[in-house]
Amino acid sequence: MNPPNPPPGQSTSEIEELQNKHYNATILDLRMPHDHLMIARVKPDAEIPTYSGGQYTTLGLGSWEARVDDGPLAELPKPKLVRRAYSISCPMLDSSGKLVSNDQIDYLEFYITLVLRPDSDDPPLTPRLFRLKVGDRLHLGKKPVGTYTLKPIQPTDNVIFAGTGTGEAPHNSMSIELLKRGHTGQITSMTCVRYKGDLGYLDQQMQLQELFPNYHYGAFTTREPENIDQNHPHYVGKQYLQDVIAQEKFRESFGWTPIPEQTHIFLCGNPSMIGLPEKDENGELVFPESKGMVELLTEQGYQLSTPKSPGTIHFEKYW
Numbered sequence: 331m332n333p334p335n336p337p338p339g340q341s342t343s344e345i346e347e348l349q350n351k352h353y354n355a356t357i358l359d360l361r362m363p364h365d366h367l368m369i370a371r372v373k374p375d376a377e378i379p380t381y382s383g384g385q386y387t388t389l390g391l392g393s394w395e396a397r398v399d400d401g402p403l404a405e406l407p408k409p410k411l412v413r414r415a416y417s418i419s420c421p422m423l424d425s426s427g428k429l430v431s432n433d434q435i436d437y438l439e440f441y442i443t444l445v446l447r448p449d450s451d452d453p454p455l456t457p458r459l460f461r462l463k464v465g466d467r468l469h470l471g472k473k474p475v476g477t478y479t480l481k482p483i484q485p486t487d488n489v490i491f492a493g494t495g496t497g498e499a500p501h502n503s504m505s506i507e508l509l510k511r512g513h514t515g516q517i518t519s520m521t522c523v524r525y526k527g528d529l530g531y532l533d534q535q536m537q538l539q540e541l542f543p544n545y546h547y548g549a550f551t552t553r554e555p556e557n558i559d560q561n562h563p564h565y566v567g568k569q570y571l572q573d574v575i576a577q578e579k580f581r582e583s584f585g586w587t588p589i590p591e592q593t594h595i596f597l598c599g600n601p602s603m604i605g606l607p608e609k610d611e612n613g614e615l616v617f618p619e620s621k622g623m624v625e626l627l628t629e630q631g632y633q634l635s636t637p638k639s640p641g642t643i644h645f646e647k648y649w
Contacts, residue, residue, distance in 0.1 A: 340409065345394050352392060352411045355470035357462050358437050363530045366444040367496075368460060369419070371437040374470050378436055381474035382481075383503035384596075384646070386417045389440065389459065390469030397449070397457035404449035411469055414455045416440045417598070417646065418474060420503035422534040427541070431510045432503055438470070441499040441530060478596070478646040480504055482635075485511070488586075488593040491519040492571045492623060495528065497599025500646060502531060504596070509542055515592075518584050520548040522571050522603070546584040550574060571603055575626055590631035590642060597623050598646040606645065607634075 359371040372389070381387075390413035393406055419441040424430045447454040462468065478500060483489060489508065491501035498521045505519055523529055526549070535547040550569035556562045557569065574583060581587045588595075597604045605622010607615040617625040624634055624643055633641030 340394060345392075348392055348394060348409055349467060352390070352469050353467040354472075355468055357464050357466045357468065360462070360464055361530075364527050366460075367528060367530055368440075368442045368444070369530055370440045370442060370459070370462070371421075372440065372468070372470055373437040376472070378438070379473055381418065381432065382479040383420070383432065383505075383507035384417070384479040384500040385474040385476040386415050386478075386500070387438070387474040388413045388415050388469070388471035389455065390414070390471075391455060391458040391462075393453045395458045396461055398444070398460040399446055399457060401446075401457065402449060404451060404453050406451070406453075412453050412455045412458065413469065413471075415471075416442065417476075417478075417497075417500035418503055419499035419531075420506050422502055422506055422531065423537055427537060429506055429510055431506050438474075441496045441502075443496050476646075478598070478644060480507060482640060482644075483508070483513075483594055484515075485513055486515050486592075488516040488588055489513075489518070490588060490593060490595045491517075492521075492575070492595065492597050492599075492603070493519075494522045494571070494599030494603050496530075497521075497646070498531065500598055501596065505538070505545070509538070509545065514544065516544050516546070516586050516588075517542075518546040518548065518586075520550065520571060520574060520583075522550045522552065522569065522599075524551065524553040526551055526554060546586075548574065548583050572605075572621060572623060572626055575623060575630075577630070590633075593632075594642050594644065595623075595627060595632060596644045596646075601647075604645050 355372050355374045358373040361369040390411045393412050394409045419439045421430045444456050444460045493501050501519050529549050538545050539547050552568040556564045556566050605618050605624045607617045610616050627643050632643050634643045635641035
């Protein structure tokens, strides 16, 4: 776990002392769909805390830990624990193809993208996380938190999850939670990524579709040859969730038509996809110039949910 050469001014024994002080969990398993994408299972020293699908907690490593790209470490006045929040994902299915919910496992699963930002006064975490191996130690937040949950969902409600990249993570655990409940409404999980190789849970999602008639999964890409080469025999153009949510396209993709009065929509990922409005000087809501999901959905009759005004559009500020 220790870097080959301790940062200037620190000895190996000092680093070990810092690790013992701050680290309270172990990497149980790692799966790497590719070099910049990780599915990590983290086992805490203590018991697994109770939490709901959609909630998040923190992961952390010391600023003294080496980076996966062996880049230079920031020279800080004193070492610190670098922490970031991550939504908790879910393994979804066991080896026999049965549903696996969060309360059946003794670890937390995380879906993480590598961002190779240089070290600074605010060191990045992912270049350190991607150097980890099975058995390595790290920091895990003690209590998952967050209000992006299934609390408002009734058994017959229709539910749409829309995520970009690793923003799919909370939707995995939320989908399994619904299916374990015996949810009778329609469930659709759709995600947008650059390449098909960025779909870390594709196999599990396809199995879920086969097992549950009311569960539907859609993966859409933006940088594959069929997205950018107009001469490609299967050219479809760049596929964004903002296009898929149009009623005709959605029905074509998933086989059912959402009705705003009976449907809740959960959004997690790129802020441009979500498209949250801001208030102007007169207190009026102003949407981004490029239409995001929130504006498109409100035009269809959905209502944005806020702490003071519950609605049917729910969002997670993923970054």
